[in-house]
Amino acid sequence: MNFLKLRPGLLIYGRVLLMSVIIFTLTSGAAVAQKSKNTAYLFTYFTGNKGLEESIHFAISDDGYTYRALNHNQPVISSAAISSTGGVRDPHILRGSDGKTFYMVVTDMVSAKGWDANRAMVLLKSADLVNWTSSIVNIQKRFPDQENLLRVWAPQTIYDKKAGKYMVYWSMKHGADPDKIYWAYANKDFTDLENEPQQLFFSPTNGACIDGDIIYDQGKYHLFFKTEGEGLGIRVAVSDKLKEGYILRDGYVQQTKDPVEGAGVFKLNTGEGYILMYDVYTKGRYQFTKTKDLKHFSVIDHEVKMDFHPRHGTVLPITAQEAKVLLRKWDIR
Template identity: 30%
Template sequence: MKKLIYFTIVLLFATFSVMGQSKKDVYLFAYFKNNGQDGLHLAYSKDAYRWTALKNDSSFLKPTVSKDKLMRDPCIIRGADGLFHMVWTVSWKDKGIGYASSKDLITWSEQQFLPVMAKEDGTRNTWAPEITYDSKTKIYMIYWASTITGKFTETASAMEDGYNHRIYYVTTKDFKTYSETKLLYEPGFNVIDATIVKDNGKFIMFLKDETREPVHKNIKIAYADQMVGPYSKASEPITGNYWAEGPTTLKMGSNWMVYFDKYRDHKYGAILSSDLKNWTDISDKISLPKGLRHGTILNITQKELKKLLAQ
């Protein structure tokens, strides 16, 4: 009788484990390849380590807006309205970004050009936009890196074409009307590739220190109590002795994983931490589609993955 009860418990546990696994969310990586000319690429993973390209690594959405028609640095989030909202870099030298939405990541709305830096005289670029949602205020914040000629001259350098970025933002509740553009983060150095997540009521910004003289080119962290800041002084680097950019993060249980592009080495890297202070390099444990470049990770359901696999 005891053996029967034991095996019954084991069987029930295994059944619930399988049921739990089937309902478990899947990780989706939205990224671009080459110069972003062919558009949006997607890959999925069930463990956040091994990633498989979808649709034979062909494009899910070809870019149509701006003079250059690029789709670099795609950022997708699931909105409170149930839609997927995406922004991206449309050009190396433009004053706006791209925007589109979708119910299923397959069929997308008409692409829009958002002229977020059009009123800022001297703007040279609008790079790597991202979206963060604050459930408390029900506001979306879109933010990106721009260089404005003549601003922040104390950190200017003649190298790398003289780019000297800061992070700017707009807010919206419906992706139809937008606030005026404002400065989000001025850390006292050339900064790009910000990505912000909310955790336990705090906003955590992962960012790239783009300083060229002397070389930094690493990932750091800043914190804020409100989505629009003010954000704290940047932390010490959390990445190693290599050039890193384009951080994107996910949290598994109590562990944080940050993916980033080791762009000079032409490969991706990843680090793991339970406290956002002590980091372990796990780059040798990850596997990604060849040629994957700067993107973002989000969660999708098994049902959504099934539809994507059918493409």
């Protein structure tokens, strides 16, 4: 005997209940998606070559063009507490593959001690952008055959999907050789490097390469970096693979004749393309450019406003909730 034929009201009730569950699930999912959508930006940077200037600073933006320094443009993390030298530079910040863990790497360095005086980087990890754990990785002490290592500069991190690991890449100079960009995988806890440094990019000119920044777009990895010495400027090398095969493109991408360094690229939340920024360090200013294809760049300095002067740093798209957490902690007026 069919029970539902005896109780037609039960069938109608079941359909209504099912539709209610579906509607609730869809609307809840939409609410969660909306809540987790990136609508703001976090700019992390250092400010100069003296004292507290060689520290991690934060600024925030709603649109990627207008930035306001947090904590009165003072450090948000003590360099003395996390570094071996007492200073840090070149902060790079990354959202983890889980969407909720953050990774930051910085140069462990005080410039007053000399440009060939540092051998280490600092790895940091956070679940909320406010509280960070940190570990010092001294390349010279950690790995063999590093006796003539002179400097370790501008580390950055990218997630290697194939390996399921975070890859740290940075530039190093050994003896009379030019600066070269290397890579190594971080361990699971992001407290150390797992393997010996391997060279990432082989310059066809054998020129010095520093300040690497890798952007994945249209199925290819784009390595932005600064060349030193002859042919000073920012260039791009492209590869189908993360750790090898980079082919140098012709030309330079900076939109100024002045010396530049610290290239940083970030994607706009609006889907309008990317912004490439860099430090015009001899002029005491930053330049911002915009691109849709990572090939053609137009200057947008007239659209950008900041109440601080950054040095080499990076911008991370963040959610409205993450912005609220940062403002609650460091929006001191």
